[in-house]
Amino acid sequence: MVPLSYYLLLSGFLFACGVVGFLIKRNIITIFMSIELMLNGVNLSFVAFAAHWHALAGQVFVFFVMVVAAAEAAVGLAIIISVYRTRETLNVDQVNLLKL
Amino acid sequence: MKPNLNLWLIPLLPLAGAAINGFLGKRLTRQAVTIVALFFSGAALAMALLVAFRFSSLTLPYHEFFAHWIRSGSFSADFSFYLDQLSLVMLLVVTGVGFLIHIYSVGYMWDDLSYDRFFSYLNLFMFFMLTLVLADNYLLMFIGWEGVGLASYLLIGFWFTKDSAASAGKKAFIVNRIGDFGFLIALFLLIKHFGSLNFDRVFGGVVSLPAETAGAGLLTAIGILLMVGACGKSAQIPLYIWLPDAMEGPTPVSALIHAATMVTAGVYMVARSHVIFERAPIALTVVAIIGTLTAFFAATIGIAQTDIKKVLAYSTISQLGYMFMACGVGAFSAGIFHLMTHAFFKGLLFLGAGSVIHAVGGEQDMRKMGGLKSFIPWTFLTMGIATLAIAGVPPLAGFWSKDEILWKAYQTSAVYWGIGVVTAFITSFYMFRLLYMTFFGDYHGAQVEAHGQGSHGSDAHGHGSPHESPMVMLVPLMILAVLSLVGGLVGIGNRFENFLAPVFGSMEGVEGASHGTELLLMGVSVAVAFLGWWLAYLLYYKRPELPQRIADSLGGFYQTVVHKYYIDELYAALFVKPLIDGSTRILWQGVDRNIIDAAVNDAGDGARHVSDEVRHMQSGNIRSYAGWIAAGAAVVIAFMIWMGVR
Numbered sequence: 001m002v003p004l005s006y007y008l009l010l011s012g013f014l015f016a017c018g019v020v021g022f023l024i025k026r027n028i029i030t031i032f033m034s035i036e037l038m039l040n041g042v043n044l045s046f047v048a049f050a051a052h053w054h055a056l057a058g059q060v061f062v063f064f065v066m067v068v069a070a071a072e073a074a075v076g077l078a079i080i081i082s083v084y085r086t087r088e089t090l091n092v093d094q095v096n097l098l099k100l
Numbered sequence: 101m102k103p104n105l106n107l108w109l110i111p112l113l114p115l116a117g118a119a120i121n122g123f124l125g126k127r128l129t130r131q132a133v134t135i136v137a138l139f140f141s142g143a144a145l146a147m148a149l150l151v152a153f154r155f156s157s158l159t160l161p162y163h164e165f166f167a168h169w170i171r172s173g174s175f176s177a178d179f180s181f182y183l184d185q186l187s188l189v190m191l192l193v194v195t196g197v198g199f200l201i202h203i204y205s206v207g208y209m210w211d212d213l214s215y216d217r218f219f220s221y222l223n224l225f226m227f228f229m230l231t232l233v234l235a236d237n238y239l240l241m242f243i244g245w246e247g248v249g250l251a252s253y254l255l256i257g258f259w260f261t262k263d264s265a266a267s268a269g270k271k272a273f274i275v276n277r278i279g280d281f282g283f284l285i286a287l288f289l290l291i292k293h294f295g296s297l298n299f300d301r302v303f304g305g306v307v308s309l310p311a312e313t314a315g316a317g318l319l320t321a322i323g324i325l326l327m328v329g330a331c332g333k334s335a336q337i338p339l340y341i342w343l344p345d346a347m348e349g350p351t352p353v354s355a356l357i358h359a360a361t362m363v364t365a366g367v368y369m370v371a372r373s374h375v376i377f378e379r380a381p382i383a384l385t386v387v388a389i390i391g392t393l394t395a396f397f398a399a400t401i402g403i404a405q406t407d408i409k410k411v412l413a414y415s416t417i418s419q420l421g422y423m424f425m426a427c428g429v430g431a432f433s434a435g436i437f438h439l440m441t442h443a444f445f446k447g448l449l450f451l452g453a454g455s456v457i458h459a460v461g462g463e464q465d466m467r468k469m470g471g472l473k474s475f476i477p478w479t480f481l482t483m484g485i486a487t488l489a490i491a492g493v494p495p496l497a498g499f500w501s502k503d504e505i506l507w508k509a510y511q512t513s514a515v516y517w518g519i520g521v522v523t524a525f526i527t528s529f530y531m532f533r534l535l536y537m538t539f540f541g542d543y544h545g546a547q548v549e550a551h552g553q554g555s556h557g558s559d560a561h562g563h564g565s566p567h568e569s570p571m572v573m574l575v576p577l578m579i580l581a582v583l584s585l586v587g588g589l590v591g592i593g594n595r596f597e598n599f600l601a602p603v604f605g606s607m608e609g610v611e612g613a614s615h616g617t618e619l620l621l622m623g624v625s626v627a628v629a630f631l632g633w634w635l636a637y638l639l640y641y642k643r644p645e646l647p648q649r650i651a652d653s654l655g656g657f658y659q660t661v662v663h664k665y666y667i668d669e670l671y672a673a674l675f676v677k678p679l680i681d682g683s684t685r686i687l688w689q690g691v692d693r694n695i696i697d698a699a700v701n702d703a704g705d706g707a708r709h710v711s712d713e714v715r716h717m718q719s720g721n722i723r724s725y726a727g728w729i730a731a732g733a734a735v736v737i738a739f740m741i742w743m744g745v746r
Contacts (some may be wrong), residue, residue, distance in 0.1 A: 019726075019730050022722075023723050023726055023727050023730065072372055078560070092722055092723065093721070096720055096721075
């Protein structure tokens with residue numbers, strides 16, 4: 001039996017990877033993938049706790065997260081495509097029209 | 101069944117006129133404005149006459165409840181009216197003289213650009229003055245009291261584009277505030293000790309108190325505070341300084357407000373409060389002394405004035421002093437009698453002066469007049485009658501009332517009488533001086549060039565040589581002249597006093613002087629009137645070069661009198677300048693700028709500086725936001741872990 005703390009450490013590591021990727025990458029696609037990484041890091045901690053406490057609520061929550069993530073991916077990719085069509089770049093530093 | 105007089109209509113009619121002319125006057129023609137103004141003031145007069153005709157069938161005093169106003173605990177003050185002999189006299193004087201002056205103003209103000217505004221204010225004044233005299237409690241009286249002050253302010257500053265007029269209005273208003281402060285404190289004392297401001301209830305409470313002969317007490321305090329209020333409104337020492345400046349207003353205003361009616365409100369108030377004063381001998385003495393001093397003091401200033409309206413202004417102050425002298429010696433009915441006759445002849449004098457000013461094209465300096473008798477015979481005739489009346493020549497109005505006052509004053513103290521007689525002499529002198537300087541001798545003024553009709557900001561009109569005023573101005577003059585001739589006759593055989601006796605009670609006790617003494621005193625006052633006339637005749641008709649020589653030989657003293665004893669300068673140095681300096685240095689530059697403004701400004705600056713620093717976080721760079729979120733989350737998590745470990 002793998003101890004709970006291992007899962008949590010892995011989960012924290014995945015989440016931190018996502019955060020770091022989100023912060024240092026400029027390409028929107030990469031940032032997007034970093035977000036997915038963070039979500040899945042969280043998912044891992046959910047299922048780990050669910051297994052540990054024998055409670056199904058955690059696993060149900062993961063399904064919710066997956067559904068939201070799928071929807072987010074669909075919407076997000078659509079936005080990315082349209083941004084690329086208009087701006088001809090995927091560099092977030094150049095997508096700054098909302099800035100004063 | 102109780103008769104219903106609908107007294108409430110009397111003040112409200114002029115208010116309606118003021119509202120119509122005030123709100124719609126700009127769109128009405130001059131004729132329409134005239135009709136509105138005259139209709140509503142005339143209707144008030146008609147109502148007052150109606151009341152007078154039904155007067156004998158009334159049970160007095162007559163009360164009329166109109167509407168609730170203030171109900172608080174046991175205290176109440178209502179819009180309700182009170183009619184007795186005293187109110188009736190005031191009512192007739194105010195509506196009668198007021199209506200005549202309305203008519204006169206039609207002619208006098210016809211060319212003014214703000215014709216409608218003038219009549220709106222004039223009607224507004226009538227409303228407040230009638231409220232004042234008809235009120236059945238002190239609070240409603242105070243409303244009228246403040247209201248006439250407002251109307252006075254508006255009308256003094258009527259030509260507000262002229263600096264002197266605007267500041268004269270302010271001066272009148274501020275000086276009156278000082279008096280009103282005393283009046284208000286008196287009202288608070290009345291509420292505290294009698295729980296009411298209703299005349300009947302207050303006087304009912306006062307009657308049960310003993311007279312404060314031994315020392316000053318509550319009633320003395322109330323009496324003196326009421327007198328402070330009266331001093332402000334009726335221009336008595338030490339608050340008289342606003343009245344001469346008030347002559348900046350149009351002349352009909354000077355006649356109506358600053359001679360005939362409003363300035364007598366103080367006399368009316370003291371007379372109305374006679375129950376209080378009769379139980380406070382010290383307060384009564386204060387009234388008498390203030391009145392006597394004012395009468396004498398203002399008369400001496402009047403001698404040296406050269407502005408025709410200023411002479412009349414000081415004369416008004418002096419005559420008001422007589423009225424207070426009468427009240428102060430307990431002869432309230434004599435004071436009211438003089439109030440009435442004074443309203444006739446002083447109103448007439450001012451209207452006559454207006455007619456003179458009109459004739460010579462806005463000039464007010466008597467040295468530039470002279471010889472006008474042949475140019476404006478009707479004005480001369482009516483003003484001559486008024487001068488005889490105020491000088492106390494029998495059998496004109498002023499003789500009866502002034503003699504009554506002097507006789508009553510003599511019964512109290514020969515000192516009052518002595519000063520009163522000297523004042524009567526001075527009065528006669530300066531009034532005939534005015535008459536001789538204006539109407540006799542040669543005309544000293546230039547042929548006034550025609551200046552534009554309807555010039556705004558002065559009494560001026562279009563002109564050639566001096567000319568008589570139109571009929572609409574002369575008729576009121578003639579009516580007032582008749583009243584000045586015969587108005588005093590109602591006082592023969594104490595009829596006026598007996599008429600007011602239900603209000604004041606008859607003067608009892610003083611039988612120290614015989615009928616012979618009365619006749620002797622009467623002879624003295626007639627003699628001084630003629631003496632003054634003769635002196636003025638000598639100095640200003642026979643030997644016109646003499647006054648200048650006398651003035652030169654008097655030197656410094658003459659200059660002091662010309663400068664009104666430097667009272668204005670004294671007040672400026674004692675009160676006005678310290679106030680302005682204190683306000684400027686301490687309140688404005690000290691408190692306002694350095695504390696209040698500084699606090700507000702520093703708060704603003706601080707917010708700006710902090711924002712300036714924090715602004716850098718709001719870079720618009722998404723990843724830096726994410727960084728802040730991550731850092732924040734890390735801090736929160738670290739905090740929670742730390743809490744958990746602990």
